[in-house]
Every structure is written in C-alpha cells, then in structure tokens.
Amino acid sequence: MQNDVANVIFALLRFELFDEQIDEAVLHTITPEIAIKAYKIGFLHDVGHLIADALDKLALLPDGDAKNKMLNERRKAVFRFEQLDYETQEIISVLEEEKIPYILLKGAVIRKSYPQPWMRTSCDVDILVKKEDFDHATNAVVGKLDYKAMPQGGHDISLYSAGGTHLELHYALFDDFRYGKALDVLNSIWEYTYRLDEHKYAYALLDEAFYFYHIAHMAKHFEEGGCGIRSFMDLYYLDHVWEHQTEKRDTLLEQGDLLKFANGMRALTRTWFCRQPYTELAKTIEMYVLEGGVYGTMDNRVVLQQTKSGSRIKYFFSRIWVPYDLLKHESKTLQKHKWLLPFYQVRRWFRMLFQGRMRMRMKEMDKATNVSQEQARKAQQMLEDLGLE
Numbered sequence: 033m034q035n036d037v038a039n040v041i042f043a044l045l046r047f048e049l050f051d052e053q054i055d056e057a058v059l060h061t062i063t064p065e066i067a068i069k070a071y072k073i074g075f076l077h078d079v080g081h082l083i084a085d086a087l088d089k090l091a092l093l094p095d096g097d098a099k100n101k102m103l104n105e106r107r108k109a110v111f112r113f114e115q116l117d118y119e120t121q122e123i124i125s126v127l128e129e130e131k132i133p134y135i136l137l138k139g140a141v142i143r144k145s146y147p148q149p150w151m152r153t154s155c156d157v158d159i160l161v162k163k164e165d166f167d168h169a170t171n172a173v174v175g176k177l178d179y180k181a182m183p184q185g186g187h188d189i190s191l192y193s194a195g196g197t198h199l200e201l202h203y204a205l206f207d208d209f210r211y212g213k214a215l216d217v218l219n220s221i222w223e224y225t226y227r228l229d230e231h232k233y234a235y236a237l238l239d240e241a242f243y244f245y246h247i248a249h250m251a252k253h254f255e256e257g258g259c260g261i262r263s264f265m266d267l268y269y270l271d272h273v274w275e276h277q278t279e280k281r282d283t284l285l286e287q288g289d290l291l292k293f294a295n296g297m298r299a300l301t302r303t304w305f306c307r308q309p310y311t312e313l314a315k316t317i318e319m320y321v322l323e324g325g326v327y328g329t330m331d332n333r334v335v336l337q338q339t340k341s342g343s344r345i346k347y348f349f350s351r352i353w354v355p356y357d358l359l360k361h362e363s364k365t366l367q368k369h370k371w372l373l374p375f376y377q378v379r380r381w382f383r384m385l386f387q388g389r390m391r392m393r394m395k396e397m398d399k400a401t402n403v404s405q406e407q408a409r410k411a412q413q414m415l416e417d418l419g420l421e
Contacts, residue, residue, distance in 0.1 A: 036061050038322065040070045041261075042304045044086040045079065049147060049265065050305070054090070062087075064094035071102055076325035077261040078153050081109035113143075113150035119197040120157050122177055127161070128233055130172045135160040135225060135235045137202070138249075141242065145269040153262070156190075156198035162222065166203040173199065205245060206252070214248050214288040221245070240280040243270055247285060247294045254293075255420060257332035258324015261304075267297055268305045292419030313417050316410065 040062055046052040062070075067087055074083035084093070084102035093099045120140055127134045139154035146152045161169045170189055173179045179191040179199060186207030191199040205218040224241030228234040237245065246266060253259035270276070285291040300317050302308040310318075324332050366376050415421040 037066060037069050037073065038318075040066055041074060041083065044070065044083050045261075045265070046305060046307075047090070048082045048086040049151070049268075051147075059090075062090075062092050064098070067092055067094050068098050071098070071105075073322065074261075075105065077322075078155075079261050079265070081106045081153065082151060109153050110150045112153060115195065115197060116140075116154055116157055117149070119193060119195075119199070123157065123159065123173060123199060124231065124234070126172050126176045127159075127169060128231055129176075130168060131233060132161055132165045132169050132172070133233045133235055134169070135237060137205075137237075137245070141236070142246075142266050142269060145273045152266070156200050158200045158202065160202045160205065160221070163203040166201070169201060173201065206248065211248070211252070212289065214244075214251070214290055217244060217284060217288040218248060239274065239276045240284045243276070243281045244284045244288060244290070246270060247290050247297065248288065250297060251290060251293050251420065254321075254418075255337070258321050260321070260325060264297065264301045264304060264321075267301045271298065271301065272306075289419060292417070296418045313414070316414050317418075320414070 039058055043054045043058045047054050071080055071083045071087070074080040080102070084106045087093045087102065088106070093102060116139075120136070124134070137158040137160055139152055140157060143149045143152035143154075166189075170181060170191070173191055174181050177193065179193050182190040182192070187204035188200050188202040191201060193199070205221055206215050211218075221237065221241060222235075224238045225235040226238060228236050236242075246263075250259045250263050250267075253263070282291055282294075285294050296313055296317060299308075299311055300314045300321070303310050303314050303318075320332060366372050412421070
C-alpha cells in the first residue's frame with residue numbers, strides 16, 4: 033500500500049474515533065482519488081463507515097456514485113447496530129427466562145467504549161453458555177425466537193433470525209487443537225467470570241480474561257491470513273480506555289504463550305493510533321494485516337501455514353489429510369468412533385469435488401507451489417518475533 037493512503041486512513045480514523053485534528057500536510061493529500069482508495073481499503077477491513085463519516089465531517093467526500101456509496105455504508109452501519117442490539121436483547125430475555133447463565137462476547141461488550149456504539153460494527157452476536165446448557169439454549173432460541181439452526185460446528189452453532197441476524201452460540205471459545213496452552217486457558221474461561229447486576233443470569237469475563245480472548249482471537253485470524261484494522265481499534269480501547277492491571281493481563285498471556293504476539297499487536301496499535309514510530313516488526317505486521325482485510329486472504333494464509341509446516345510437501349499433506357482433532361468436530365459420530373476417520377476423509381474429498389471447492393483448492397495449491405524463499409524467510413522471521421512458530 034502506498035504510504036500516503038495508509039497515512040490518510042489512520043489520520044481519518046484518529047479524527048473519527050478520538051477527535052484528533054489532522055495535520056494540514058495530510059489534509060492536502062486527501063484528493064478525491066485518495067479518498068476513494070482509503071474508503072475501499074477501509075471497506076475491506078469493515079471500517080469503511082468510519083472513513084466515510086470522517087470524510088463527510090471534513091467536507092471531503094468525493095462527488096457522484098462514490099459519495100452515495102460511502103454515505104450508504106454509514107447508514108448500513110447504524111442499521112446493523114440497531115438490528116443487532118435489538119436481537120441481542122431478545123436473546124438475553126430468552127436466556128433469562130430459561131435460567132441459563134451466559135456471557136456476551138466481542139463487539140457487544142467492546143462497543144460500549146467507542147464514542148458511539150454504531151461505530152464498532154459486528155457481523156453477528158456472540159454469546160457463550162456452559163456446555164451442559166448448550167442444547168437447552170439452542171432449543172430455547174429456536175423455539176421462542178424462531179431462529180433457524182445450522183449444522184453444529186466444533187465449539188458453537190450458527191443460528192439465523194428471519195431478518196438475517198446471525199447468532200453464534202458458543203459452548204467453548206476455541207476448538208482447534210493447534211493452540212496448546214492458549215486453549216488450556218480458554219477451556220477454563222468460566223473460572224474468570226463474575227456476575228453482572230442488571231440481569232440474574234448474566235456473567236462477564238474478568239478484564240484479563242476478556243483481553244486474553246481478544247488476543248487469542250486475533251492470533252487465530254492472524255494465522256489464517258490476517259485480522260483486520262478493527263481488531264487493533266478494539267485493542268486501543270482495551271489498552272487506553274478500559275481500567276486494567278497490565279500485570280494480570282501479561283501473566284495470563286504468558287501462561288497461554290501469547291505474550292510475544294500481544295506485544296507485537298500492541299506495538300502496531302501504538303503506531304497507528306498513538307503515532308509512535310514504526311519498529312521493523314510493526315512494518316512487517318502492517319503490510320501483512322492491511323493486505324489481509326477483515327478475515328485475511330488465502331495468499332497470506334498459504335505463506336504463513338506453509339512456513340509453519342516446514343516444507344511444501346508437509347503443507348500439501350496437511351491440506352489433503354486433515355488431523356483427527358480438527359476433523360472430529362464435523363461429526364459427533366466420528367467423535368465416538370475414531371476408526372471412521374478414513375471414511376470422513378474420503379467424504380471431505382468428495383464434498384470438495386461436488387460442492388465447488390476444488391477450484392479454490394487448486395488455486396491454493398498453486399499459490400503454495402510459488403511461495404518464494406524470500407517470502408518464506410520473512411514469514412518465518414515474523415512468526416518467530418510473534419512467538420507463533
């Protein structure tokens with residue numbers, strides 16, 4: 033990305049979120065062309081509505097269709113918030129009626145720290161319940177709110193309202209065997225909670241646990257190709273607005289082998305939102321994150337995962353033969369009968385063939401074949417610096 037576009041993006045975000053005045057030198061670079069480029073990149077990171085609102089306040093919106101698209105994105109962000117907030121309250125009412133303990137996660141919590149709650153967008157509502165209450169909670173939401181349940185995942189289930197609201201109901205926070213010590217912490221997450229006063233069955237995560245989950249979630253997406261600007265905005269508010277004890281956070285992060293990763297994310301957050309100088313690591317992370325968008329790109333993921341695998345052959349094999357600890361979450365039958373693993377592997381291959389996934393897999397393999405030594409070297413260095421090797 034060109035430096036002037038990156039400078040404009042973060043100047044606009046600081047203006048929008050913190051009311052920080054933009055340097056005259058930067059203002060003069062915001063031509064209609066640069067404004068459109070900044071918006072398009074912001075859109076990929078789900079902060080396009082903030083870029084649009086800042087440009088509108090500064091009277092720098094380009095004319096024509098671009099202006100209409102930007103203003104429409106802002107309207108959509110406000111509508112999405114109102115819809116999610118309404119549905120969240122409806123879901124909470126059902127869980128309270130059914131006497132099911134629950135924890136609100138992610139955006140539903142962190143957006144309260146933003147200047148206005150619509151500024152922190154979310155694609156869904158994330159709620160955690162205890163495993164023993166999971167079926168009860170699922171049936172209650174489906175029965176009382178007419179949500180439609182999709183096939184259960186490894187640690188959650190997706191439910192959709194008639195209006196399209198997506199609820200991710202979790203009974204665990206992660207299901208991936210690759211996360212080792214971090215997974216150990218997250219599996220005991222209910223030990224880091226406290227009761228809230230406003231509802232009888234509402235719980236919240238202790239600050240250090242909420243922070244740990246945020247960092248772990250960033251790490252998961254980072255390894256999958258990128259984690260987006262929005263996660264760094266959240267991190268700014270957690271580090272600079274929330275009351276906290278850094279020692280407690282760092283103790284838990286170290287326990288979960290995530291302290292080095294957290295420090296890398298903190299450094300880039302300070303560069304983007306506190307205008308601190310770039311470190312070499314921050315420059316590398318910035319390039320990786322900005323290219324990745326909200327959920328990362330396949331190219332980023334292939335380079336990183338192949339580097340972690342140690343060789344192209346090992347990476348190819350890992351994509352063809354999925355480990356049991358990962359594939360088992362697709363079926364309760366497989367969880368009970370591990371000997372069925374070869375049959376589920378074959379089923380997975382047929383699904384790729386007949387559900388339109390083969391072209392994507394071929395594209396992935398082609399990218400893996402063309403990872404250069406320099407790309408692998410940079411990825412390896414970044415992984416080591418972040419403690420993800």
